[in-house]
Amino acid sequence: MVSRIIRTIVLAIAGIVWLAPVYLLIVNAAKAPSAYNPRESWVPDGGALLENFAEAIRLSGLGDSVVSTLIYATVAPGVAVIVGASAGFAIVALRLKHGFWWFVFLFGGSIFPLQMIILPLFDGYSRTGLYDERIGMILIYTAISVPFSAFVMRNFFTGVSYNTFEAAVIDGANTWRIFTRMYLPMSASALVAIFILQATFIWNDLLLGLTLSQSDEVRPIVTTLAGMQNTYGGAQLPTVLAAGIIVSLPTVILFLFTQRFFARGLALGQY
Amino acid sequence: MTTVRKDTYRWSARGFIAPGVLLVAVLLYLPLLWTTYLSFTEYNGLGDPDWVGFSNYIDMWRDPAMVGSVLNTLMWVVGTLLIPVGLGLLLAVLTFDLKGGVWLRLPFLIPYAVSGIGVGLVWSFVLQSNGALDQALAVFGVTDPPRWLLDVPLNTLVMICAAAWQGVGVNALLFTIGLQSIPKEPLEAARLDGAGPLRLFGSIMWPMLAPLTTVVVGLSIVGSLKTFDIVMGMTKGGPGRQSETLAVTMYRDAFVNANYGSGSAIAVFLMIVTLLASLLYLRRQLSAKHEF
Numbered sequence: 001m002v003s004r005i006i007r008t009i010v011l012a013i014a015g016i017v018w019l020a021p022v023y024l025l026i027v028n029a030a031k032a033p034s035a036y037n038p039r040e041s042w043v044p045d046g047g048a049l050l051e052n053f054a055e056a057i058r059l060s061g062l063g064d065s066v067v068s069t070l071i072y073a074t075v076a077p078g079v080a081v082i083v084g085a086s087a088g089f090a091i092v093a094l095r096l097k098h099g100f101w102w103f104v105f106l107f108g109g110s111i112f113p114l115q116m117i118i119l120p121l122f123d124g125y126s127r128t129g130l131y132d133e134r135i136g137m138i139l140i141y142t143a144i145s146v147p148f149s150a151f152v153m154r155n156f157f158t159g160v161s162y163n164t165f166e167a168a169v170i171d172g173a174n175t176w177r178i179f180t181r182m183y184l185p186m187s188a189s190a191l192v193a194i195f196i197l198q199a200t201f202i203w204n205d206l207l208l209g210l211t212l213s214q215s216d217e218v219r220p221i222v223t224t225l226a227g228m229q230n231t232y233g234g235a236q237l238p239t240v241l242a243a244g245i246i247v248s249l250p251t252v253i254l255f256l257f258t259q260r261f262f263a264r265g266l267a268l269g270q271y
Numbered sequence: 272m273t274t275v276r277k278d279t280y281r282w283s284a285r286g287f288i289a290p291g292v293l294l295v296a297v298l299l300y301l302p303l304l305w306t307t308y309l310s311f312t313e314y315n316g317l318g319d320p321d322w323v324g325f326s327n328y329i330d331m332w333r334d335p336a337m338v339g340s341v342l343n344t345l346m347w348v349v350g351t352l353l354i355p356v357g358l359g360l361l362l363a364v365l366t367f368d369l370k371g372g373v374w375l376r377l378p379f380l381i382p383y384a385v386s387g388i389g390v391g392l393v394w395s396f397v398l399q400s401n402g403a404l405d406q407a408l409a410v411f412g413v414t415d416p417p418r419w420l421l422d423v424p425l426n427t428l429v430m431i432c433a434a435a436w437q438g439v440g441v442n443a444l445l446f447t448i449g450l451q452s453i454p455k456e457p458l459e460a461a462r463l464d465g466a467g468p469l470r471l472f473g474s475i476m477w478p479m480l481a482p483l484t485t486v487v488v489g490l491s492i493v494g495s496l497k498t499f500d501i502v503m504g505m506t507k508g509g510p511g512r513q514s515e516t517l518a519v520t521m522y523r524d525a526f527v528n529a530n531y532g533s534g535s536a537i538a539v540f541l542m543i544v545t546l547l548a549s550l551l552y553l554r555r556q557l558s559a560k561h562e563f
Binding site: 099146 | 280281286287288290291300301303305306316362366370378379380381384385386387388389391392396399402406436439441444468496497499500503518531535537539541542545546
């Protein structure tokens with residue numbers, strides 16, 4: 001009993017220490033740039049948080065980036081879950097010939113580091129006019145999300161009885177109908193889990209944004225933040241920190257609401 | 272009947288798998304092969320690549336920055352195994368069966384959803400000269416704090432700590448889920464027999480966590496090999512090139528110096544190491560799933 005109380009106290013203190021950087025981030029992002037004193041990081045001073053948000057958005061084209069990133073983080077994983085589910089459906093329900101090896105081929109796409117593909121992508125995108133275009137970013141984000149999606153969906157469909165499929169066939173449904181009316185709806189929870197996980201990875205991506213885009217309208221938000229950090233410093237620091245909050249808040253909120261999905265997804269062997 | 276049915280769906284099945292295969296083949300595998308080819312050439316993005324055989328791979332090791340980069344990456348691998356994975360396990364075991372454990376883990380989970388650049392931004396702010404940490408230390412009478420981000424290997428060590436700040440919570444979450452799946456009876460029985468907490472952990476929890484530990488360790492190694500955004504956010508590999516990791520060195524060679532050939536060689540080296548590390552946990556996963 002005593003040990004439990006001690007454990008709780010120790011953990012609570014550790015938790016507070018763990019949040020100290022978050023406290024510093026918020027407190028300093030709320031200071032008016034004119035009143036900002038780098039020697040008083042721990043002292044809260046002022047409520048200029050909203051002004052700093054506005055300034056961060058104005059200064060950096062962050063508004064355009066937010067819109068682009070929202071598109072990337074919804075369209076790409078949205079397409080990827082359907083493509084992955086359709087691959088899983090082909091392998092499990094339609095019993096595709098050499099299905100396991102096609103599965104290994106798809107899943108293999110997630111094993112090697114992104115560094116292996118960025119150079120040819122940069123080169124190829126420049127030649128085909130996809131460089132610094134939203135469609136180019138959506139394409140690559142979709143492609144990197146497919147392997148994990150196929151992995152989870154194949155596992156999921158393996159747990160679905162084959163009788164379900166046979167019964168639908170006897171009722172005269174074609175494969176397209178069976179996929180869209182039966183297999184997709186019944187896998188809603190798995191699809192959502194993959195979607196959330198991939199959306200967060202895309203939201204937080206730096207490398208692809210850095211190499212495949214340039215303009216404010218196309219650049220993903222994290223890349224824009226990295227650029228701001230290089231360009232502005234000193235007196236602008238509260239603004240940059242405010243930008244950091246804008247960039248981080250959506251994924252933090254999403255993550256806290258959907259922890260279970262994350263844990264399951266990660267345990268399945270993502271990256 | 273079954274064979275007829277198989278044939279009936281042959282074309283349909285191909286149609287359903289085609290989009291995924293196309294996307295992955297064109298956008299992932301094709302570039303992969305192209306990078307491998309480029310690693311044997313000298314190429315600056317203009318004109319045609321010149322075939323130079325293994326010379327990029329040989330020159331790679333003559334570059335002192337590359338050797339430093341490999342050593343730093345090694346430090347990242349060991350560091351992220353010891354700190355975030357170790358602390359994550361500790362946190363999971365300490366909060367396991369504790370009332371309000373979910374809430375006690377929450378503060379550690381928040382940083383996980385912050386991007387690497389976000390983590391880098393916060394920690395560069397905390398660690399800058401006369402920054403928040405130095406100010407806190409001054410209260411305790413430390414007047415001459417170390418130069419956190421400027422000295423080697425201290426800068427890599429503090430960046431590993433920043434990565435640990437981000438990663439402990441999610442490792443704890445994974446271990447907690449593992450612990451919850453352990454049957455209650457043996458734990459109760461051992462407790463009744465008078466086993467202490469260390470004994471419980473060593474004889475029951477740890478062995479039963481082994482399969483999950485393989486996954487967490489595998490993920491951690493593979494992830495740390497690719498460390499890029501925290502370093503870009505905190506030191507950009509500097510001062511000089513002293514805190515670069517392989518991923519950063521590759522980026523600099525290819526995109527800053529336009530040495531596509533040598534950048535590709537580093538990428539290939541990184542890929543081989545990553546694949547070897549992945550085998551640790553993929554072998555278990557793939558062999559268990561071979562049912563077709």
